[in-house]
Amino acid sequence: MLTVFYLLLILTVGRCSDDLNFDMKTVGVGDDVNLTCTRETSSEYKATFFWIRLVSGNIPEFLGGTYSFDYNGVNKTPRMTTKQEPGTFLLQIHETKLSDTGLYYCIKINELSLTFLKGTFLRIKGPEPDITAVIQVPPSDPVRPGDSVTLQCSVLSDSENKTCPGEHSVYWFRAGSDESHPSLIYAHGNSGDECERSPQTHSPQKCVYSFSKKVSSSDAGTYYCAVATCGEILFGNGTKLEIEGNCRTF
Ligand SMILES: *[C@@H]1O[C@H](CO)[C@@H](O)[C@H](O)[C@H]1NC(C)=O
Ligand SMILES: *[C@@H]1O[C@H](CO)[C@@H](O)[C@H](O)[C@H]1NC(C)=O
Numbered sequence: 682m683l684t685v686f687y688l689l690l691i692l693t694v695g696r697c698s699d700d701l702n703f704d705m706k707t708v709g710v711g712d713d714v715n716l717t718c719t720r721e722t723s724s725e726y727k728a729t730f731f732w733i734r735l736v737s738g739n740i741p742e743f744l745g746g747t748y749s750f751d752y753n754g755v756n757k758t759p760r761m762t763t764k765q766e767p768g769t770f771l772l773q774i775h776e777t778k779l780s781d782t783g784l785y786y787c788i789k790i791n792e793l794s795l796t797f798l799k800g801t802f803l804r805i806k807g808p809e810p811d812i813t814a815v816i817q818v819p820p821s822d823p824v825r826p827g828d829s830v831t832l833q834c835s836v837l838s839d840s841e842n843k844t845c846p847g848e849h850s851v852y853w854f855r856a857g858s859d860e861s862h863p864s865l866i867y868a869h870g871n872s873g874d875e876c877e878r879s880p881q882t883h884s885p886q887k888c889v890y891s892f893s894k895k896v897s898s899s900d901a902g903t904y905y906c907a908v909a910t911c912g913e914i915l916f917g918n919g920t921k922l923e924i925e926g927n928c929r930t931f
């Protein structure tokens with residue numbers, strides 16, 4: 682999608698104007714954002730200014746227009762407003778959505794000539810995972826077939842900056858020495874009992890997930906703990922489970 686935008690931009694810059702003022706802006710979803718465009722005020726000619734946008738998959742959209750002379754008309758939709766400010770033509774977007782990501786252009790039309798004055802690539806950023814670390818501790822004692830082993834995974838999160846709604850989910854994967862892809866072996870339920878919140882509000886939250894299993898010699902391999910949150914999955918570094926007695930058979 683970005684490639685299409687850049688391509689459009691290059692074509693536009695190449696064809697229409699050598700001095701298109703272009704910038705990039707990133708804001709969080711739900712934020713308000715203002716885009717401004719310099720409005721040359723001249724009484725000699727009556728130019729018109731427009732804000733338009735190109736959002737991937739849509740035809741160009743008209744967002745509002747004004748004149749070069751002072752004019753107090755306002756174009757207003759529930760989330761977008763265009764209006765004059767001293768020396769500028771302003772586009773205000775209220776409570777941005779992810780779908781507002783796109784190219785925004787301010788254009789000037791003077792009789793039969795059209796000039797791109799300003800292009801802004803606006804990116805709306807979704808919530809970010811608040812997980813700061815996924816720590817796996819290897820079992821301390823050597824493991825023999827028939828033993829019970831407990832693997833532990835600690836998930837540290839920044840409780841202050843909790844941006845994703847809902848709890849995270851935790852999974853265990855195992856990559857055996859003979860398998861190319863790790864396979865899912867266990868998913869934790871969402872009890873929340875694993876988490877301890879420190880009393881201070883600014884300290885991180887720590888959740889400890891344990892997975893116990895009675896091992897047989899075929900359970901050797903690398904065990905990964907993975908945390909799914911905010912539509913992303915974060916893996917721990919993995920714990921290698923070596924089973925005594927296996928080595929001699931190689
Ligand atoms: C956008 O501009 C308006 C009017 O100038 C101002 O009141 C508002 O604070 C600005 N908002 C942002 C996010 O800059
Ligand atoms: C995990 O591995 C990376 C790269 O090998 C290392 O930088 C990081 O410190 C490791 N994390 C933990 C918790 O051991």
Ligand SMILES: *[C@@H]1O[C@H](CO)[C@@H](O)[C@H](O)[C@H]1NC(C)=O
Pocket residue numbers: 839841842
């Ligand atoms: C939490 O978010 C705020 C604002 O985004 C940031 O300034 C702060 O550093 C973050 N806190 C931590 C512990 O990352």
